[in-house]
Amino acid sequence: MSKPITGVTAGGAVWTPAFVQSIAQERCIGCGRCFKVCPRDVFDLVDRADVLDADEIDDFDDLDDDNAQVMNIKNALDCIGCEACSRVCPKDCFTHTALPQAA
Numbered sequence: 697m698s699k700p701i702t703g704v705t706a707g708g709a710v711w712t713p714a715f716v717q718s719i720a721q722e723r724c725i726g727c728g729r730c731f732k733v734c735p736r737d738v739f740d741l742v743d744r745a746d747v748l749d750a751d752e753i754d755d756f757d758d759l760d761d762d763n764a765q766v767m768n769i770k771n772a773l774d775c776i777g778c779e780a781c782s783r784v785c786p787k788d789c790f791t792h793t794a795l796p797q798a799a
């Protein structure tokens with residue numbers, strides 16, 4: 697990868713953001729924790745039946761009627777790569793990656 701996007705802390709330390717790439721919606725329980733901690737406008741809740749097929753829904757036996765929605769990435773380009781969403785997710789749904797700087 698060409699030079700990654702980096703940030704700088706208040707103390708001057710360089711760090712590499714890990715931007716959200718995907719949510720494993722077949723594991724998501726729709727708890728909303730990621731939505732609450734995200735400092736940007738990246739997520740929205742959507743109906744499970746709109747993003748997963750019936751087999752994927754049947755395969756996950758933790759679900760009941762309270763889990764009718766799953767988290768969705770609506771605006772990945774607003775992510776700042778802080779990884780707060782991953783830290784609070786109880787189902788380890790997120791993948792993140794560094795991204796190259798624009799040419």
Ligand code: SF4
Pocket residue numbers: 714715716733734735736738774775776777778779780781782
């Ligand atoms: S990495 Fe940070 S900014 Fe990006 S989606 Fe997760 S909580 Fe939001």
Ligand code: SF4
Pocket residue numbers: 719723724725726727728729730731766767784785786787788789
């Ligand atoms: S924190 Fe994890 S399980 Fe909860 S809504 Fe977000 S992705 Fe789904």
